[in-house]
Structures are given as C-alpha cells and as structure tokens.
Amino acid sequence: MSASLHHFLNDLTGLNDGMLILISITINIIISILGFIPSVFLTAFNLSAFGFAPGIGVSIAGESIGAIISFYLFRKGLRLKGIDSILTNKYFQRLKEASGAEWIFLLFFFRIVPFIPSSVVTVAAAFSSISILPFSVISTVGKIPSLLIEALIVAELLNVTRGNMILAAVTVGIGVLYGVYRYGRRMVGR
Structure with missing residues (x-):
C-alpha cells in the first residue's frame, strides 16, 4: 500500500489492511449481485491501496466470489431489475443454448472480453445446466486476463x-x- 494512502485510510477508518480487503471483497460481491455497476473504480482503489500485484489479487478474489454468489442467488430465483433485457441479449442466448466444450469455451471467452457485462454471463450460467464448481473455475480463470488488462489501464491512469x-x-x-x-x-x- 502506498504510504500516503495507507495513512489516509488508517486515519479515516482506523482499519488494518485485512479489514480493508474484506470490505473491498464485500463491495465487489454487492457489485456482482446488482449487475450494473462497473467494478473499475474498485479495481482502482485496490491498486492504490494495496499495490499492483496484491490489488489485482484482491480484485480477482472479489470478482470471483461475487460471481459465485451471484450465480447461486440467480439460480435460486433472484431477479435483476433489467432481467428482461438480459434474457433477450444475444450473448445470453448463445451461452444458454451451449453445452459441453462449447459452453466452457464461450464462458471463458465472454469472461475475458471486458465489454460483455458480467451479469449477462452469470445469469446465462445460472439459467443453464452447468453446475457451480465448473462455473466457478472457468469464470475465475476467464476473469484473470480481463482484470489484468483493466488493472494495467487503471495503473496507467493513476500514474498520469x-x-x-x-x-x-x-x-x-x-x-x-x-x-x-x-x-x-x-x-x-x-
């Protein structure tokens, strides 16, 4: 964590790094469940607060846990406000109809591409026949390249x-x- 941000956060909250990581992951879970808030701001915070590599680690953990919890909640019947637009989304339809190796490839591909909303991919997975374990692994592995790209862009913006x-x-x-x-x-x- 950079010294000035570390002092600011400690003075502001009195929390240690472990608590800040827990708060960051919790916020990421909320972002994943809501499905429409970009997580780039949280990635920027994580990079600023914890440094590049640890910040990416916190972001990956938060996004992965958020996707898994969202998947579970969507499968149990949680409805998003914009669910109708997701159900008609071409990416949703493609994922929902896929199976086997094609499903694995599409999930991985859609997770890598940073412009496809995570909520579309997670809802499609929840409406498909994939179980939570394969979804969790493929989703997490697919998110890593996307988050690395996002982190590199954010890091450059923070150093402008x-x-x-x-x-x-x-x-x-x-x-x-x-x-x-x-x-x-x-x-x-x-």
Whole structure:
C-alpha cells in the first residue's frame, strides 16, 4: 500500500489492511449481485491501496466470489431489475443454448472480453445446466486476463502526469466538439 494512502485510510477508518480487503471483497460481491455497476473504480482503489500485484489479487478474489454468489442467488430465483433485457441479449442466448466444450469455451471467452457485462454471463450460467464448481473455475480463470488488462489501464491512469491529463482533456474536448459539429450539420441537412 502506498504510504500516503495507507495513512489516509488508517486515519479515516482506523482499519488494518485485512479489514480493508474484506470490505473491498464485500463491495465487489454487492457489485456482482446488482449487475450494473462497473467494478473499475474498485479495481482502482485496490491498486492504490494495496499495490499492483496484491490489488489485482484482491480484485480477482472479489470478482470471483461475487460471481459465485451471484450465480447461486440467480439460480435460486433472484431477479435483476433489467432481467428482461438480459434474457433477450444475444450473448445470453448463445451461452444458454451451449453445452459441453462449447459452453466452457464461450464462458471463458465472454469472461475475458471486458465489454460483455458480467451479469449477462452469470445469469446465462445460472439459467443453464452447468453446475457451480465448473462455473466457478472457468469464470475465475476467464476473469484473470480481463482484470489484468483493466488493472494495467487503471495503473496507467493513476500514474498520469498533469501534462498528460491536460493533453487527454484537450483531446476529448476536441473530439466532443467535432461530434457536436457533425451532429449539427446532419440536423441542418434534414
């Protein structure tokens, strides 16, 4: 844990690293159950609070435990607010209809790809015939590459200098202005 963040967290909460890890994993479980909150912010906290490798370990543990608990709860009948959109999702349909080696490959692939919502994959697994043990192993192994990519991106963002931050903000600003300009021209052309 970086010294300044460590002191800040100790002063703020009075909690040791073990308690902070437990809290982080608990928050990750809640994020997994809710299914719509991105965990990237928690990954950023874990990397800042515990360092790169331990932070990734905490994130992997939290996401894995969260996926397993979510799988169990969805299988027992827990319903998400947006379940209708998940049930019609093309990834959901593909996973639900797969079996055997194809199911293992698809679950692993969908876990690696960071842009497919975890809740879709977990709900699809809960609605399929896979048992909890294979789901847990495949889901965890598939999450590791995705979390490594996420952690590398977050680590770079956490180490951004002021000059790079200004350059990024200007670049985004120019992109937004260009998008508004293009949208305006399209609207005038109608």
